Amino acid sequence: MARICVAAIQMRSGREPLANLADAEALIRDAAASGATYVQTPEMTNILERDRTVALQKISPEADDPFIARGRQLARELGITLHFGSLAILRPDGKIANRAIVLGPDGTLVARYDKIHMFDVDLANGESWRESATYTPGTSAVLTDIGGVRLGLAICYDIRFPHLFRAYGKAGVHVITAPAAFTRQTGQAHWHVLQRARAIENGCFLVTAAQGGTHEDGRETFGHSLIVSPWGQVIAEAEADAPGVVLADIDLDEVAVARGRIPSLLNERPFDLSSSAGEV
16 A cells, blocks of 8 residues: 655634635645645634624635635646535525535545534533534535545544544545544643544544634634544644644555554444343
């Protein structure tokens, strides 16, 4: 199996999509110039805006989205697979999709994935989030092949639902992804352990590009974009929350090695759940 150079782009997206596009393009070019052939951006690359009414005025349907149009050009020019970790996309029904877009080196759209799990929580510091009030959840897990690499798609809060990643592991993925805009509070508590656990459980690489810092709409995100090996080792990480590029040259043979050492995907057994053992 081949080695490939992967990149996670860390951003601090604001309220203006075209400004975010310019920032993303500069970092994508940096990643490609450093040798990356797969480049991933974070969740909500195109806009971070709490006000749903304002967000609806600034986003576009998929067919008209400037990120996708420019991304096609960049993928062709740079010869890369470009994975927009997610974009806010206007749906035909007037609602919003939190949608990952994967573009091949020829600029064609090879995969799309709508975030399944909505972040509806009240945090201890008083933050309250209701993604389901703004976004329509997806209903399908999506995997795709990019140059012989099988890739499983997820977004941010999905990382807390191991059955989704287990489905990807059992489907034989080499790389799982969870581009994110993790809150600073939850990131400080759980970021690294969740990312490493999903990689370990499924014996595959994990690449997660993250938003980081204080954004124009007031939210704070954790940063620390990560690339994790199938053995759970952090092989590349953004030091904190500043925008930048995280790179790693990964050896896909490590997937088979890890799964051979701990064959949990093969050892898994069905079971019933009962409230008590009962009498024998």
